[in-house]
Amino acid sequence: xxxxxxxxxxxxxxxxxxxxxxxxxxxxxxxxxxxxxxxxxxxxxxxxxxxxxxxxxxxxxxxxxxxxxxxxxxxxxxxxxxxxxxxxxxxxxxxxxxxxxxxxxxxxxxxxxxxxxxxxxxxxxxxxxxxxxxxxxxxxxxxxxxxxxxxxxxxxxxxxxxxxxxxxxxxxxxxxxxxxxxxxxxxxxxxxxxxxxxxxxxxxxxxxxxxxxxxxxxxxxxxxxxxxxxxxxxxxxxxxxxxxxxxxxxxxxxxxxxxxxxxxxxxxxxxxxxxxxxxxxxxxxxxxxxxxxxxxxxxxxxxxxxxxxxxxxxxxxxxxxxxxxxxxxxxxxxxxxxxx
Amino acid sequence: xxxxxxxxxxxxxxxxxxxxxxxxxxxxxxxxxxxxxxxxxxxxxxxxxxxxxxxxxxxxxxxxxxxxxxxxxxxxxxxxxxxxxxxxxxxxxxxxxxxxxxxxxxxxxxxxxxxxxxxxxxxxxxxxxxxxxxxxxxxxxxxxxxxxxxxxxxxxxxxxxxxxxxxxxxxxxxxxxxxxxxxxxxxxxxxxxxxxxxxxxxxxxxxxxxxxxxxxxxxxxxxxxxxxxxxxxxxxxxxxxxxxxxxxxxxxxxxxxxxxxxxxxxxxxxxxxxxxxxxxxxxxxxxxxxxxxxxxxxxxxxxxxxxxxxxxxxxxxxxxxxxxxxxxxxxxxxxxxxxx
DNA sequence: ATGAAAGCGCTAACAC
DNA sequence: GTGTTAGCGCTTTCAT
Numbered sequence: 001x002x003x004x005x006x007x008x009x010x011x012x013x014x015x016x017x018x019x020x021x022x023x024x025x026x027x028x029x030x031x032x033x034x035x036x037x038x039x040x041x042x043x044x045x046x047x048x049x050x051x052x053x054x055x056x057x058x059x060x061x062x063x064x065x066x067x068x069x070x071x072x073x074x075x076x077x078x079x080x081x082x083x084x085x086x087x088x089x090x091x092x093x094x095x096x097x098x099x100x101x102x103x104x105x106x107x108x109x110x111x112x113x114x115x116x117x118x119x120x121x122x123x124x125x126x127x128x129x130x131x132x133x134x135x136x137x138x139x140x141x142x143x144x145x146x147x148x149x150x151x152x153x154x155x156x157x158x159x160x161x162x163x164x165x166x167x168x169x170x171x172x173x174x175x176x177x178x179x180x181x182x183x184x185x186x187x188x189x190x191x192x193x194x195x196x197x198x199x200x201x202x203x204x205x206x207x208x209x210x211x212x213x214x215x216x217x218x219x220x221x222x223x224x225x226x227x228x229x230x231x232x233x234x235x236x237x238x239x240x241x242x243x244x245x246x247x248x249x250x251x252x253x254x255x256x257x258x259x260x261x262x263x264x265x266x267x268x269x270x271x272x273x274x275x276x277x278x279x280x281x282x283x284x285x286x287x288x289x290x291x292x293x294x295x296x297x298x299x300x301x302x303x304x305x306x307x308x309x310x311x312x313x314x315x316x317x318x319x320x321x322x323x324x325x326x327x328x329x330x331x332x333x334x335x336x337x338x339x340x
Numbered sequence: 341x342x343x344x345x346x347x348x349x350x351x352x353x354x355x356x357x358x359x360x361x362x363x364x365x366x367x368x369x370x371x372x373x374x375x376x377x378x379x380x381x382x383x384x385x386x387x388x389x390x391x392x393x394x395x396x397x398x399x400x401x402x403x404x405x406x407x408x409x410x411x412x413x414x415x416x417x418x419x420x421x422x423x424x425x426x427x428x429x430x431x432x433x434x435x436x437x438x439x440x441x442x443x444x445x446x447x448x449x450x451x452x453x454x455x456x457x458x459x460x461x462x463x464x465x466x467x468x469x470x471x472x473x474x475x476x477x478x479x480x481x482x483x484x485x486x487x488x489x490x491x492x493x494x495x496x497x498x499x500x501x502x503x504x505x506x507x508x509x510x511x512x513x514x515x516x517x518x519x520x521x522x523x524x525x526x527x528x529x530x531x532x533x534x535x536x537x538x539x540x541x542x543x544x545x546x547x548x549x550x551x552x553x554x555x556x557x558x559x560x561x562x563x564x565x566x567x568x569x570x571x572x573x574x575x576x577x578x579x580x581x582x583x584x585x586x587x588x589x590x591x592x593x594x595x596x597x598x599x600x601x602x603x604x605x606x607x608x609x610x611x612x613x614x615x616x617x618x619x620x621x622x623x624x625x626x627x628x629x630x631x632x633x634x635x636x637x638x639x640x641x642x643x644x645x646x647x648x649x650x651x652x653x654x655x656x657x658x659x660x661x662x663x664x665x666x667x668x669x670x671x672x673x674x675x676x677x678x679x680x
Numbered sequence: 681a682t683g684a685a686a687g688c689g690c691t692a693a694c695a696c
Numbered sequence: 697g698t699g700t701t702a703g704c705g706c707t708t709t710c711a712t
Contacts, residue, residue, distance in 0.1 A: 028706095038682085056706090057704070059688095060705080089425065108436055369691085375697060400688090400689080401703080
């Protein structure tokens with residue numbers, strides 16, 4: 001008859017295999033310096049008694065959990081809604097995929113309030129995660145500085161504003177905007193406008209100034225500017241205003257695809273043909289960009305690759321705490337479709 | 341001068357406050373039965389020496405981690421790509437939001453290969469998570485049965501197929517389809533078609549049969565059927581085929597919004613006006629549904645609420661392991677816009 | 681290459 | 697209400 005069973009421990013494995021707990025541990029953790037014969041016996045013992053290592057015990061002594069905190073920093077109160085945005089989803093995908101190659105995992109935190117930010121930081125301080133990945137796109141987000149000051153290993157997605165001595169990955173947003181400007185200029189557009197994003201997003205600012213500078217380089221000293229908030233509605237409104245201000249417009253760069261979709265609608269309502277009367281370029285290469293007619297020419301960013309690199313940088317930092325902070329900037333690419 | 345500091349432990353707190361470690365522990369864990377005066381002294385001590393609890397040590401003895409594994413089960417090789425789909429994002433949002441109210445968190449796993457499935461299961465068995473949330477939408481996914489047989493607490497998103505004695509949340513997909521049928525019937529549509537989703541998704545099957553049955557109830561015995569794979573392109577192709585087979589079509593139900601968007605395009609290309617010539621209804625209430633012209637009438641599902649409920653059910657199961665498995669079905673709602 | 685032994689920091693009985 | 701105590705299961709020097 002079956003004895004009342006506790007769940008088997010390393011001790012049991014060791015006894016069963018006739019080795020010490022230390023050796024059993026070495027085998028479990030895949031260390032090389034173990035006699036092949038013993039290793040085999042340990043492996044058999046593990047299988048025969050159905051041993052499963054205890055993660056908490058390992059973490060307690062090794063001070064490593066194999067877990068990384070992935071902190072999504074939103075404006076206060078943005079709540080769970082944010083996750084519906086593929087931007088976050090793609091980053092999660094990149095992070096999770098990178099981690100699992102190393103047998104690690106991510107725990108997702110939402111930092112949209114002072115309490116939530118503290119909880120996220122606490123998680124790492126309590127040893128619930130080995131380090132943190134902070135997706136923080138807003139200027140003056142307190143989160144990066146909190147982690148920095150607490151001495152908690154962290155890498156950011158997006159350059160902190162104001163700047164901080166901390167590693168981050170980011171896109172060359174200005175280059176993306178320049179790609180759009182180049183395209184418009186190449187089509188011969190001379191009266192151009194841009195629908196900019198919220199001023200509190202450094203990325204939006206970079207896209208705006210990047211566009212202006214690049215058009216300037218193409219001999220176009222003035223660009224009409226309207227602001228939106230990254231929604232289609234705001235893009236439509238902005239485009240309507242732009243059309244009123246500059247009826248002879250022949251090229252438009254929207255700081256994201258959603259606003260470009262709205263702009264497209266306004267343009268079509270106004271009887272302008274895209275791209276013949278007005279060329280239009282978006283940013284992000286999101287799904288909506290592929291669903292409009294004409295389909296949107298846009299700027300794509302390698303979010304998954306950026307997320308994976310961010311993860312690697314954290315792992316490097318964990319392996320060598322002395323590693324100095326480092327930025328890593330990715331290049332956007334122009335996706336040519338029908339709207340420009 | 342400052343002594344060489346270890347990181348402070350509960351022991352240090354206890355000494356500083358002049359109480360036992362047990363009392364200090366009670367205060368840290370917010371237990372009620374502690375003298376108010378002592379509690380204050382402990383709190384002061386914590387602040388003054390900068391104590392931070394160690395999660396691994398707590399987990400080791402309490403056998404609780406406060407972490408739940410959120411396992412995204414995709415078809416093999418679907419990789420990180422899947423996360424770009426707002427479907428997953430919304431679920432993650434619902435889960436994370438629900439958990440954080442209880443000071444818990446989720447770790448995201450991708451189960452798209454035999455190894456990944458084993459890793460996910462192992463995570464819980466090693467005590468890396470207290471239980472699992474399995475988002476498994478494909479028929480014959482081995483994942484749910486694996487967790488069930490391992491005796492690991494788990495709750496599913498979507499009814500397992502074949503059925504299993506395990507708790508799950510799901511949408512009444514057939515009711516959603518019926519909502520679409522009712523709408524079409526109310527508009528007087530008599531020659532209707534549906535663009536169905538992949539046959540390996542139980543949800544897609546339910547939407548198809550639900551639609552057929554409801555139209556039948558409205559006195560329409562036959563529904564034209566074409567299959568798509570949930571992409572806009574497949575929807576466009578399906579619609580083109582449907583138009584060829586039944587040129588007098590006056591109503592179409594697509595099993596998701598993306599296919600509806602494709603169908604809309606095909607319809608417009610064929611010179612049919614939507615909704616005047618042909619009424620069109622989608623499913624999901626996704627972003628693209630709001631960006632087309634006309635905007636899509638569609639069926640929405642409360643994914644965040646479903647995810648939150650799934651999470652609660654797991655927590656209930658954790659609190660009472662004897663709790664019998666239970667399904668929880670949510671109602672879809674018709675979102676009236678312009679296409680039908 | 682292997683084993684002995686010393687904790688890692690905490691919770692939960694249990695006794696008072 | 698408070699303290700004492702016995703581990704939780706593992707990794708990791710340190711000898712050998």
